[in-house]
Amino acid sequence: MPVNSAKEEEEMEEIRRCPFCGGRGYVVTSKAKRKELYYTCVKCSICGSKGKTIFSDSDPEKEGAEEKQICIEAWNKRADA
Numbered sequence: 001m002p003v004n005s006a007k008e009e010e011e012m013e014e015i016r017r018c019p020f021c022g023g024r025g026y027v028v029t030s031k032a033k034r035k036e037l038y039y040t041c042v043k044c045s046i047c048g049s050k051g052k053t054i055f056s057d058s059d060p061e062k063e064g065a066e067e068k069q070i071c072i073e074a075w076n077k078r079a080d081a
């Protein structure tokens with residue numbers, strides 16, 4: 001099993017603070033129930049507000065998946081506004 005790459009973390013764009021409460025955002029990925037779909041979104045750890053949600057038919061945890069990156073970018077954009 002490969003050592004969990006700090007490198008990968010560094011390449012991931014930093015998630016900004018929540019625009020509403022200043023809480024920490026984190027990426028949620030899950031498989032939608034009863035559907036062969038996965039979803040990915042950034043969620044605030046304090047107020048629970050969510051950013052853009054992306055649905056995909058492939059596992060967002062897979063190597064090379066772009067879903068997380070897209071969600072983080074969307075979240076960060078909103079934090080700017």
Ligand SMILES: [Zn+2]
Binds near residue numbers: 018048
């Ligand atoms: Zn919040």
